[in-house]
Amino acid sequence: MTRIIATANQKGGVGKTTTSINVAAALAEQGRRVLLIDLDPQGNATMGSGAAGTERGLYDVLLGEVEARHAIAPTACGYDMLAAHADLSGAELELAQASQRERRLRQALAPIQDNYDYIYIDCPPALSLLTVNALVAADAVLIPMQCEYYALEGLTALLGTIRRVRGQLNPALTIEGLLRTMFDPRNGLALEVSDQLTRHFGNQLFQTIIPRNVRLAEAPSHGVPVIQYDRSSRGAQAYLALAAEILAREPPPAAGDPPP
Numbered sequence: 740m741t742r743i744i745a746t747a748n749q750k751g752g753v754g755k756t757t758t759s760i761n762v763a764a765a766l767a768e769q770g771r772r773v774l775l776i777d778l779d780p781q782g783n784a785t786m787g788s789g790a791a792g793t794e795r796g797l798y799d800v801l802l803g804e805v806e807a808r809h810a811i812a813p814t815a816c817g818y819d820m821l822a823a824h825a826d827l828s829g830a831e832l833e834l835a836q837a838s839q840r841e842r843r844l845r846q847a848l849a850p851i852q853d854n855y856d857y858i859y860i861d862c863p864p865a866l867s868l869l870t871v872n873a874l875v876a877a878d879a880v881l882i883p884m885q886c887e888y889y890a891l892e893g894l895t896a897l898l899g900t901i902r903r904v905r906g907q908l909n910p911a912l913t914i915e916g917l918l919r920t921m922f923d924p925r926n927g928l929a930l931e932v933s934d935q936l937t938r939h940f941g942n943q944l945f946q947t948i949i950p951r952n953v954r955l956a957e958a959p960s961h962g963v964p965v966i967q968y969d970r971s972s973r974g975a976q977a978y979l980a981l982a983a984e985i986l987a988r989e990p991p992p993a994a995g996d997p998p999p
């Protein structure tokens with residue numbers, strides 16, 4: 740069974756791309772077949788994966804001009820990639836005129852999704868039509884967030900969007916988990932917000948907390964995930980722990996299934 744996860748938060752700089760790249764790499768290392776989709780026109784996930792992408796990217800796929808399988812390419816990070824090109828920024832406008840505009844990504848993934856165990860979609864920092872496409876295509880949403888004062892307000896807007904998508908376009912959409920990122924335990928406010936999250940969201944919160952760690956910020960400029968850049972770093976260890984938490988949720992294989 741393929742699991743499609745949208746990494747979303749309309750706030751920029753909360754660790755969406757860092758999480759998408761590093762969870763994808765850690766799951767691939769565990770033998771899972773993983774596809775990473777860069778849905779952000781800024782292309783950070785594409786660059787951070789050292790991927791130039793194929794000639795045709797996600798833009799062409801969303802507009803129905805190219806089949807997804809022709810836009811997917813392997814990376815040296817262990818996962819395949821459907822890359823963003825700069826032209827993706829125009830997709831928002833063009834899609835607005837298109838039929839089935841919220842379902843474009845879901846439809847494009849249908850023919851190829853069985854080739855993967857996990858598909859991660861790195862969303863842009865907006866509750867835009869592109870993000871809605873991710874929420875309609877996904878089984879669940881992974882929400883990275885920094886434990887700071889305005890984090891909870893932003894969360895309300897995101898949860899509202901998720902509720903609307905569930906009501907109209909994708910009733911099966913669930914929350915994969917809220918992930919505390921860039922966490923600094925010396926910061927009293929961070930601890931307070933983290934406590935609030937635990938009270939409000941309980942088991943929807945990942946147990947793993949991603950610390951603030953400079954290795955995580957350095958890795959993208961080398962075009963590799965942190966487990967390849969500095970495996971012993973606290974950042975790498977945290978994302979390996981997060982991947983283990985995600986893997987622990989996998990249903991046990993049915994008798995006769997081949998091992999992954």
Ligand code: ADP
Nearest residue numbers: 751752753754755756757921950951952955956
């Ligand atoms: P988003 O995709 O939500 O905009 P990014 O993943 O690009 O956020 O992260 C924003 C910036 O913070 C990037 O420069 C990234 O390298 C850095 N960063 C992300 N997570 C961490 C972390 N845990 N510790 C230190 N720096 C981080």
Ligand code: MG
Nearest residue numbers: 755756779783
């Ligand atoms: Mg990003």
